[in-house]
Amino acid sequence: MKGETLTRADLCEAVHEEVGLTRQDCAGLVERTLDLVAEALQEGKTVKLSGFGVFQVRSKRAPMGRNPQTGEPAAIQPRRVIGFRASQVMKARVDKGMDD
DSSP states (O other), rough: OOOOOOOOHHHHHHHHHHOOOOOOHHHHHHHHHHHHHHHHHHHTTTTETTEEEEEEEEOOOOOOEEOOOOOOEEEOOOOOEEEEEEEEEHHHHHHTTTTT
């Protein structure tokens, strides 16, 4: 893995080196895993990865905004957002990494 950003390609390469599957199989495995997480979130389910964290869909209310050109009040549509809460294990690992 290189650089400061971990990409799908980096994940695929890491799985390939660790597990020994072909690069194509590893890419399919990573893609399917990410698809399953995305599908669960799309359905409004919570995704808990033990030792890593929890991805959760939250509903945001419809706030009142304003049109910047006219100053007229405008309703903003309610929306759903994804939140992530790191596990205590992950927080400790990240905190320990700051000491290096």
